[in-house]
Amino acid sequence: MPVTPVLTRRWTAPESWTLATYERLDGYQGLRRALAQSPDDLIKLVKDSGLRGRGGAGFPTGMKWGFIPQGDGKPHYLVINADEGEPGTCKDAPLMKADPHSLIEGIVIAAYAVRANRAFIYLRGELIHAGRRLRAAVAEAYRAGYLGRDILGSGFDLDLVVHSGAGAYICGEETALLDSLEGRRGQPRLRPPFPATHGLYASPTVVNNVETIATVPFIVNYGVDWFRSMGRERAPGPKIYSLSGHVTHPGQYEAPMGTTLRELLDMAGGVLGGRKLKAWTPGGSSTPLLTADHLDVPLDFEGVQEAGSLLGTAALMIMDDSVDMLKIVRRLTQFYAHESCGKCTPCREGTTWMVQILSRMERGQGDPDDVDTLVDACDNIFGRAFCALADGATSPIVSGIKFFRNEFLPITPVGPSGSTTSVAGSANGAAAGGAAAGTPGAYAGAH
Amino acid sequence: MPLTEQTRAAAREIIARYPEGRSRSALLPMLHLVQSEQGAVTAEGVEFCAEELGITHAEVSAVATFYTMYKRRPVGDWLVSVCTNLSCLLRGGEEVYERLSKNLGVGHDQTTEDGTITLEHAECLAACDYAPVMTVNYEFYDQVNPDSAEEIVEALRRGERPAPTRGGPLCTFGESSFQLAGFEDPRPEGVAGQGVGTPSLAGVLLAEAAGWKAEDGVAGAPPLTPLPSNAPPSAASAPAAPASSSPASSSAAAPASPAPAPGTPGVPQTKVN
Ligand SMILES: Cc1cc2nc3c(=O)[nH]c(=O)nc-3n(C[C@H](O)[C@H](O)[C@H](O)COP(=O)(O)O)c2cc1C
Ligand code: SF4
Ligand code: FES
Numbered sequence: 117m118p119v120t121p122v123l124t125r126r127w128t129a130p131e132s133w134t135l136a137t138y139e140r141l142d143g144y145q146g147l148r149r150a151l152a153q154s155p156d157d158l159i160k161l162v163k164d165s166g167l168r169g170r171g172g173a174g175f176p177t178g179m180k181w182g183f184i185p186q187g188d189g190k191p192h193y194l195v196i197n198a199d200e201g202e203p204g205t206c207k208d209a210p211l212m213k214a215d216p217h218s219l220i221e222g223i224v225i226a227a228y229a230v231r232a233n234r235a236f237i238y239l240r241g242e243l244i245h246a247g248r249r250l251r252a253a254v255a256e257a258y259r260a261g262y263l264g265r266d267i268l269g270s271g272f273d274l275d276l277v278v279h280s281g282a283g284a285y286i287c288g289e290e291t292a293l294l295d296s297l298e299g300r301r302g303q304p305r306l307r308p309p310f311p312a313t314h315g316l317y318a319s320p321t322v323v324n325n326v327e328t329i330a331t332v333p334f335i336v337n338y339g340v341d342w343f344r345s346m347g348r349e350r351a352p353g354p355k356i357y358s359l360s361g362h363v364t365h366p367g368q369y370e371a372p373m374g375t376t377l378r379e380l381l382d383m384a385g386g387v388l389g390g391r392k393l394k395a396w397t398p399g400g401s402s403t404p405l406l407t408a409d410h411l412d413v414p415l416d417f418e419g420v421q422e423a424g425s426l427l428g429t430a431a432l433m434i435m436d437d438s439v440d441m442l443k444i445v446r447r448l449t450q451f452y453a454h455e456s457c458g459k460c461t462p463c464r465e466g467t468t469w470m471v472q473i474l475s476r477m478e479r480g481q482g483d484p485d486d487v488d489t490l491v492d493a494c495d496n497i498f499g500r501a502f503c504a505l506a507d508g509a510t511s512p513i514v515s516g517i518k519f520f521r522n523e524f525l526p527i528t529p530v531g532p533s534g535s536t537t538s539v540a541g542s543a544n545g546a547a548a549g550g551a552a553a554g555t556p557g558a559y560a561g562a563h
Numbered sequence: 564m565p566l567t568e569q570t571r572a573a574a575r576e577i578i579a580r581y582p583e584g585r586s587r588s589a590l591l592p593m594l595h596l597v598q599s600e601q602g603a604v605t606a607e608g609v610e611f612c613a614e615e616l617g618i619t620h621a622e623v624s625a626v627a628t629f630y631t632m633y634k635r636r637p638v639g640d641w642l643v644s645v646c647t648n649l650s651c652l653l654r655g656g657e658e659v660y661e662r663l664s665k666n667l668g669v670g671h672d673q674t675t676e677d678g679t680i681t682l683e684h685a686e687c688l689a690a691c692d693y694a695p696v697m698t699v700n701y702e703f704y705d706q707v708n709p710d711s712a713e714e715i716v717e718a719l720r721r722g723e724r725p726a727p728t729r730g731g732p733l734c735t736f737g738e739s740s741f742q743l744a745g746f747e748d749p750r751p752e753g754v755a756g757q758g759v760g761t762p763s764l765a766g767v768l769l770a771e772a773a774g775w776k777a778e779d780g781v782a783g784a785p786p787l788t789p790l791p792s793n794a795p796p797s798a799a800s801a802p803a804a805p806a807s808s809s810p811a812s813s814s815a816a817a818p819a820s821p822a823p824a825p826g827t828p829g830v831p832q833t834k835v836n
Binding site: 120121124125127128129130131132133191200201202203204205206208209210213214234240241242243244245246247248249251252255277278279280281282283284285296297298299300301302317356357358359360361362365366367368369370371383384397401431433434435439444447448451454455457 | 580581582585587588589590591592594595616625626629630631632633644647648649650652653654685686687688689690691692693694698701702703729730731739742743744745747748753754756758759761762763764765766767768769770771775776834836
């Protein structure tokens with residue numbers, strides 16, 4: 117099966133962001149069905165569907181909902197993570213602009229299931245136009261009785277607020293997001309306790325990604341078997357893959373979980389200018405780079421993990437054989453140094469120092485120990501910091517060196533390298549199949 | 564411009580969005596609000612937030628200095644942000660930034676002497692499929708190059724408002740900040756401004772052209788068709804339990820409808836939305 121527009125299917129409809137269009141195209145039918153069921157049945161439905169979080173970690177959504185204590189007398193909250201900031205990721209923003217009601221419908225269903233009467237969309241500040249469309253859609257939904265008191269006569273009440281952030285990548289981390297939503301600096305919290313019991317205002321809270329929640333109405337409408345007919349056993353359903361960088365037609369391609377880069381590149385017209393693929397990220401800049409050797413890796417959570425990386429947000433940034441890996445790794449490391457929240461030393465100091473080392477190398481002033489120093493620093497950062505931002509910061513460096521070590525050595529002139537690179541890979545016996553650009557399987561982007 | 568009673572009223576409106584006793588949640592939108600009046604978070608703005616929320620100056624300042632969108636010095640009329648993160652870098656974002664920086668004679672987070680432009684290089688703006696991108700007061704100019712970016716900025720300096728590729732027509736920094744505080748854009752053309760273009764729609768347009776549908780090749784799966792619009796919420800029409808969501812019961816949940824499925828040729832379509 118090639119592309120399977122489910123979440124994206126309404127995006128081409130005229131004035132797709134309005135309630136009128138949404139209602140004409142199945143809109144709020146899932147909500148009607150959901151309100152006719154018990155919350156527990158809905159949680160079971162989502163569990164059985166096998167839906168896993170689309171925000172990066174792939175946590176089973178139904179299980180997350182099931183962790184919310186019931187009958188505890190505390191208010192429950194649903195918080196939507198709309199802070200989309202992982203470099204390469206550009207799927208939630210168009211979803212909220214083209215089809216904001218699908219998110220709102222999913223929110224009402226999810227809130228009903230976890231018995232939350234208040235929900236928040238934590239929207240990345242810079243996405244001002246998504247904010248316009250969302251706020252207009254929320255107002256429409258209130259007027260039509262899909263939000264507010266006694267929704268569709270069910271007795272269920274829900275208030276929804278769109279809350280704009282103010283520019284901080286770390287606020288995408290769910291506990292930092294909650295602190296930010298409470299009016300504090302967005303710094304991650306110690307866990308446990310988890311948000312399921314001590315989330316927003318120390319109350320039980322579900323935090324879910326935009327795409328995750330927008331998927332829910334489809335599951336309610338069309339059922340578990342339909343949902344599981346797409347994707348893979350352990351990761352069913354459709355997924356929006358974001359292709360960018362050196363690709364002929366960058367864009368959003370919704371396809372079953374487990375679609376490969378080869379298939380996606382075919383749809384997107386191949387590598388830009390018919391050049392060779394050198395490297396790519398499977399799930400944003402925080403996921404280790406892969407190479408042309410990995411064109412046939414099934415892009416689902418386990419598939420990518422087996423190939424030594426992570427599915428993350430399924431943000432595929434494509435780099436052709438003209439790129440300077442050192443420069444790319446330096447730029448990404450600058451991103452992490454800028455976005456580190458500063459709470460813990462390995463992340464705050466480590467990223468800053470690594471930028472300095474990489475910049476020095478880029479100027480041709482590196483010394484022979486620099487590569488080892490970087491690998492050693494990453495070793496000391498990975499798993500030793502408070503949140504996953506620091507782990508992500510090590511990804512470009514460690515994987516860049518693993519596959520393209522020669523480009524980091526002072527003896528090699530810095531710059532594009534086709535054949536040198538593959539020599540580097542085999543010479544260093546790099547793990548996971550060695551380096552890749554220039555190997556016979558390299559994808560030339562025929563289309 | 565001093566903060567007024569009107570600002571205070573807007574602040575109270577913001578506070579009312581959050582649960583009783585949780586007014587501190589209003590701090591981020593309130594900082595956008597004071598910035599909308601003064602072009603930056605000033606000492607007066609900090610004081611105002613602290614007073615309204617009953618927290619200390621230090622607490623407000625700690626928050627204001629954490630987030631990049633709060634400015635300590637007044638920004639120019641137009642905040643020009645050029646993405647230089649990876650996807651944009653690969654498509655020439657750095658060259659765009661460098662050209663603007665050279666022409667304007669300012670670096671990152673600096674404002675031109677005439678006060679019209681503040682330049683910054685931005686991290687990934689969640690528009691990588693339109694790379695390289697630049698925003699002006701957070702509205703998008705897609706697939707820019709050094710020349711086109713220069714033209715946009717020159718037009719701004721001449722007092723014009725060049726139309727963004729996506730987003731609403733340009734508003735002032737104050738108006739943008741007011742919307743960030745959670746207030747609706749009063750202009751109908753604001754919300755109607757283009758949200759998505761061809762890259763966002765690439766997959767769905769391809770599927771429409773090829774006739775691919777999510778249900779293709781799925782034995783027994785119900786087609787994704789519009790449902791009868793007034794289906795009453797009755798237990799009978801809903802899948803009783805997930806386990807029983809067999810093809811039979813789910814097709815009962817989604818009865819075939821005579822209306823055309825969205826995405827079929829009968830539905831008029833555009834490439835932007
Ligand atoms: C540094 C960092 C940034 C993150 N940014 C986002 C984000 O922008 N959007 C998102 O949904 N999840 C993001 N996450 C993941 C969230 O912490 C969380 O796992 C997710 O929102 C859960 O939703 P899901 O289960 O629906 O995927 C980020 C995580 C980290 C460590
Ligand atoms: S790892 Fe980095 S971003 Fe995460 S809490 Fe520590 S300093 Fe902050
Ligand atoms: S890298 Fe520029 S928008 Fe994502």
